[in-house]
Amino acid sequence: MKYVEVYQAIKADIINGLSPAWSQLEGEHALSDKFGVSRPTLRKAIEKLKQESFVHSRQGSGIFVNPPEFYQDNNLTSISERINKDTDLKNIVLEFGSVLANQSLADKFRLEIGASLHHFKRMRIINGEPAILEETWMPKSLFPDFTEAHCEHSVLTYVEQVAGYNISHDAKTISGKTLNDKEAFLLRVEPGHLCLSIQHHVYLLHSVLAQYTIETLTSNELTTVSIR
Secondary structure, eight states: OHHHHHHHHHHHHHEEEEEEEEBBOOOOOHHHHTTTTHHHHHHHHHHHHHHHHSEETTTTTTEEOOOOTTTTTTSSSHHHHHHHHTTTEEEEEEEEEEOOOOOOHHHTTTTTTOOEEEEEEEEEEEETTEEEEEEEEEEEEOOTTTTGGGSSHHHHHHIIIIIIOOEEEEEEEEEEEEEOOOHHHTTTSSSTTTTEEEEEEEEGGGEEEEEEEEEESOOOOOOOOOOO
16 A cells, blocks of 8 residues: 555654654655655544654644654664664574464464464564563465575565565553573573563554464563553
């Protein structure tokens, strides 16, 4: 859908710093010409950016870019997208294979019991320090060509740029978790360390679940922003 392409392009400019925090976006007429879309289509893209806290409007002044803390903890920005060009990010694949969907996974993905799913675990290392453990399930029916090599890079980029799907939203459940001995060893903290656990349900358009991921973070802090 055209408005999704416009939304993704403006979002990428914001995340990559091409549209800095507090800067003003071009006017509707200029943006419509730039992307070759109608003004109603542009407004749908801007509305989606507003809903996800990337931009805000000021009456009579225009549309302005929000700082990263407004959207990083509340939207579909991957670790790969959040870091800047001077940050060293590595993904170490710990396990990669396939599983057959049990009742719980079948219900999540709206598949038959026994449907085949990609299943992998990886550790994300930022500037030489272990930061996140991830465990992920993805339907093979949606991603037949997904390989272990793709796990070494941004999976969300694979979904959108390689598989060619449009991601709609990420429903997150955040809770506290006490690390077991293996998790503590991998993340280089003491066993029993209290950390954050985030369950991600990543949906494509039309509410198709593409990815279910459980993140275990070394951090136990969470920042939220309320916008009025």
